[in-house]
Amino acid sequence: MWIKKTAAALMLAAGAMTVQAAESTDSIRIAMLVKSLGNGFFEAARDGGEEAAKELGNVDLIYTGPTTATSEGQIDVINSLISQKVDAIVVSANDPDALVPIAKKAMRRGIPVLSFDSGISKDGRVFHINPSNAELIGYKQIAMISETLGGKGEIAVLSATAQATNQNIWINEMKKTLKKPEFSGLKLVDVVYGDDQSDKSYREAVGLFRKHPNLKGIIAPTTVGITAAAKAVADQGLVGKVYVSGLGLPSEMAGHVKSGAVDTFAIWNPIDLGYTAVYAAHEIVAKKSKGEPGDRVRIGRMGSLKIDGKGETAMAEPFVFNKVNVDNFAKIF
Amino acid sequence: MTSLLQRRETQLFLILLLMLVFIGIRAPVFFSAQSMDTLLTDLAILAMVASVQMLAIMTRGIDLSVAANIALTGMVTAMLSSEFPAMPVWQTVMTALGLGLMLGTVNAVLIANVGIPPIVVTLGTMSIYRGMVFVVSDGNWVNAHELAEQYLGFPIDRFLTLTNIVWISVVLLALLHLFLSRHRHGRELYGLGGNPEAAKYVGINEKQKLYIVYCLTGMVSGLCGYLWVARYAVAYTEVALGFELSTVAACVIGGVSMAGGIGTVLGTVLGSAFLVLIFNALPVINVSPFWQMAISGSVILIAVILNSINDRPQMKVILKKAQLATAKGAA
Numbered sequence: 001m002w003i004k005k006t007a008a009a010l011m012l013a014a015g016a017m018t019v020q021a022a023e024s025t026d027s028i029r030i031a032m033l034v035k036s037l038g039n040g041f042f043e044a045a046r047d048g049g050e051e052a053a054k055e056l057g058n059v060d061l062i063y064t065g066p067t068t069a070t071s072e073g074q075i076d077v078i079n080s081l082i083s084q085k086v087d088a089i090v091v092s093a094n095d096p097d098a099l100v101p102i103a104k105k106a107m108r109r110g111i112p113v114l115s116f117d118s119g120i121s122k123d124g125r126v127f128h129i130n131p132s133n134a135e136l137i138g139y140k141q142i143a144m145i146s147e148t149l150g151g152k153g154e155i156a157v158l159s160a161t162a163q164a165t166n167q168n169i170w171i172n173e174m175k176k177t178l179k180k181p182e183f184s185g186l187k188l189v190d191v192v193y194g195d196d197q198s199d200k201s202y203r204e205a206v207g208l209f210r211k212h213p214n215l216k217g218i219i220a221p222t223t224v225g226i227t228a229a230a231k232a233v234a235d236q237g238l239v240g241k242v243y244v245s246g247l248g249l250p251s252e253m254a255g256h257v258k259s260g261a262v263d264t265f266a267i268w269n270p271i272d273l274g275y276t277a278v279y280a281a282h283e284i285v286a287k288k289s290k291g292e293p294g295d296r297v298r299i300g301r302m303g304s305l306k307i308d309g310k311g312e313t314a315m316a317e318p319f320v321f322n323k324v325n326v327d328n329f330a331k332i333f
Numbered sequence: 334m335t336s337l338l339q340r341r342e343t344q345l346f347l348i349l350l351l352m353l354v355f356i357g358i359r360a361p362v363f364f365s366a367q368s369m370d371t372l373l374t375d376l377a378i379l380a381m382v383a384s385v386q387m388l389a390i391m392t393r394g395i396d397l398s399v400a401a402n403i404a405l406t407g408m409v410t411a412m413l414s415s416e417f418p419a420m421p422v423w424q425t426v427m428t429a430l431g432l433g434l435m436l437g438t439v440n441a442v443l444i445a446n447v448g449i450p451p452i453v454v455t456l457g458t459m460s461i462y463r464g465m466v467f468v469v470s471d472g473n474w475v476n477a478h479e480l481a482e483q484y485l486g487f488p489i490d491r492f493l494t495l496t497n498i499v500w501i502s503v504v505l506l507a508l509l510h511l512f513l514s515r516h517r518h519g520r521e522l523y524g525l526g527g528n529p530e531a532a533k534y535v536g537i538n539e540k541q542k543l544y545i546v547y548c549l550t551g552m553v554s555g556l557c558g559y560l561w562v563a564r565y566a567v568a569y570t571e572v573a574l575g576f577e578l579s580t581v582a583a584c585v586i587g588g589v590s591m592a593g594g595i596g597t598v599l600g601t602v603l604g605s606a607f608l609v610l611i612f613n614a615l616p617v618i619n620v621s622p623f624w625q626m627a628i629s630g631s632v633i634l635i636a637v638i639l640n641s642i643n644d645r646p647q648m649k650v651i652l653k654k655a656q657l658a659t660a661k662g663a664a
Contacts, residue, residue: 036570036571037467037472037570038467038470038472038473038569038570038571039472039569039570040472040473040474043472043473067463067464067467068571068574069571162622162623192622193622195622196571197571197574197575198565198572199375199561199565199573199576200612202565203375203612203613203616204616206371206613207613207616207617208616210360210362210363210365210368210617211360211362211616211617211619213362224567224569227477227565227567228565228567230477231477231565231566231567235371235489236367236371251474251476252474252477252567253476254476254477255476255478255479255480255566256477258478259477330478
C-alpha cells in the first residue's frame with residue numbers, strides 16, 4: 001500500500017502522465033493541460049470537459065498538468081502527450097512564448113493545440129478561448145469595488161506573479177476603466193504581486209494597509225491572492241474598513257464573504273470554460289471547423305464562438321457572486 | 334573565546350537594529366504595535382522550522398522535506414477538521430505532531446539505517462510528500478468556511494497580548510536552546526557535526542543522533558503544518574512551496590556552518606527575523622518585486638561569505654600556533 005502510494009506520488013511529482021492509454025482506436029483523445037494540478041479552478045474546468053466528452057460520446061478526456069505552475073513542467077507534459085499521440089491538446093499556458101516551439105512541434109505532428117484561460121502566442125495554437133473578454137473582466141472588477149465603496153476611495157491591486165499574461169492584461173483594462181467618468185472617485189494607488197503563494201500574498205496585503213492608511217479596497221484577480229487578502233483584512237481588524245474584491249471561486253470565498261471582508265467577487269464559470277475548450281477541440285479534430293479567423297465554432301449548449309482577427313474568441317462575461325448566492329455555488333465549484 | 338562583537342548573533346542584532354531604523358525613517362507606520370505584532374506572528378513559523386533545520390545542517394545534513402511535510406500535515410489536519418468539525422485543538426495538534434514525526438522517521442530510517450546522504454533522501458521525500466498532498470486531497474482545496482472555528486482560531490488567539498503561535502514558538506525555541514546547550518544529547522550533536530570521525534571514537538552514537546535530528550525536524554514541521562494552514566485559512570497542494578529554502582537561508586544568515594558543528598538557536602532566530610523583516614518591509618518601502626528577490630539573494634550570499642571569512646582566521650591561527658609550537662620545539 002505504502003509503496004503503491006509512494007509510486008503514485010512520485011509519478012505525480014515528476015509530472016509524468018502515462019495513465020489512460022488508448023482504450024479504443026476510434027475514440028478521439030483530447031488532452032486538457034492545465035497550469036498546475038491541484039487547483040480548484042482547473043478541477044472544475046475538468047468536470048466541464050468531461051461533461052462535453054460525455055455529450056460528444058466518442059471523446060476520451062486526458063486531464064493533466066505539472067505539479068507546480070511552470071512552463072518547463074508543461075513542456076515536459078506536452079512532449080509526453082505527443083509521444084502518446086493524442087488527437088488534440090487544450091492548454092492553459094504558464095507562459096505565452098515558452099510553449100510556442102513545443103506547441104508548433106505538436107501541430108506539425110497533426111495534433112491541433114488550442115489554448116484557453118491563459119493563452120499561447122499566436123504561432124503556437126489554432127485559436128485561443130478567452131474565458132471572457134479581457135475588457136469585460138477589467139470593467140467588472142472595477143464596477144464591483146466601485147459599488148461596494150459607493151464610488152469613491154483608494155484602491156490597490158494584489159496580483160499573482162509580475163509576468164502572468166492574463167493578470168497584466170486585466171490590470172491594464174482596469175486602468176483603462178478607471179479613466180471613465182463614472183469611476184473618477186476611485187484612485188488606484190498600488191499594484192503588488194503575491195506570486196500566488198498564501199504567505200507572500202498575505203504579507204503584500206498587510207504591506208498595503210501600512211503603506212496606504214486610507215486604502216478602502218483591494219482587487220485581487222487571482223484565487224490565492226483574494227483569499228490571503230481577505231484573511232489579512234480579518235486578522236488586522238479591518239473588516240468594514242477595507243473590502244476585498246476580485247476573481248475567486250465560490251467554494252474558496254464563501255467563508256470570507258461571511259466574515260464581511262469580501263462584499264462581491266466574480267469568476268467566469270470554469271465548468272463552462274472546460275466544456276467549451278474540449279467541445280471546440282473536438283470540432284477541430286472532427287474537421288467541422290478550421291478555427292481560422294472569422295470562423296464560427298459551434299459549442300453544444302454554449303451556442304457558438306466567433307473567432308476574431310487575432311485568432312481569439314471570448315466565452316461569456318464574468319458572473320458576480322455575493323452573500324446571497326455564494327453558498328449555493330460553493331457546493332458546485 | 335570570541336569577543337561579543339565578533340559573534341554572529343551580536344552582528345546580526347546590530348544589523349537588524351540598523352535596518353529597523355532605516356525602515357522606520359522611510360515608513361514610520363512600520364513601528365506601530367500592530368505592525369510589530371504581525372511581524373512576530375510571521376516570524377514564529379519560520380523561526381521554529383529554521384531552528385530544527387539548523388540541527389540537520391549542523392550535523393552536516395539538510396532536510397529539504399520540511400516544506401512538503403508542512404503542506405501534507407497541514408492538508409491532513411485541515412481535511413480532518415472539515416470532516417470532524419467538533420475535533421478539539423489538542424487532538425489536531427497531536428495529529429500534526431504524530432504525522433510529522435512519522436514523515437520525519439521515514440527520513441531518519443533512510444539516512445541513519447540505510448545510510449543514504451540526507452540531501453538525496455530528503456530531496457526524494459520532498460517530492461513524495463508533496464505528491465501525497467495531491468493524492469490525499471485529490472487536488473481539492475480546503476477553504477476557510479470548511480474549517481472549524483477552533484481550528485482556525487487557536488493559533489491567532491491571544492494570551493498575554495501575544496498570539497498563541499508566538500508563545501508556542503517561544504516555548505519550543507527555549508526548549509531547543511536548553512537541549513542544545515545543557516543536555517548531553519544536544520552537546521553531542523555539535524561533536525558529531527564538528528568531526529564525525531572523532532565523534533565515533535569517543536563513543537557518540539551517530540545513528541541515534543541522526544534519529545533525534547530528523548524526527549525532530551519532522552515533528553516540528555508537522556506542528557507548523559497545522560499552524561500554517563490555520564493562519565492562512567486555506568490548504569492546497571502548493572502550500573509553503575519553496576519554504577525549505579527560506580529555512581536554509583535563515584540558518585545560513587544566522588551563522589550556521591554548512592560544514593557542520595556550528596550553530597545556535599539564537600543565531601537562527603535572528604537569521605529568521607532578518608528574512609521576515611526583509612519580506613515584510615520591502616513591500617512597505619516600495620521596492621519592486623524583482624528587486625525583492627535580488628535583495629534576498631544578495632543577503633544570503635553576503636552571509637555565506639561572512640561565514641567563510643569568520644571561519645577562516647580561526648583555522649589559520651590554530652595552524653600558526655601549531656607551527657610556532659613545533660618550530661620552538663625543534664629549536
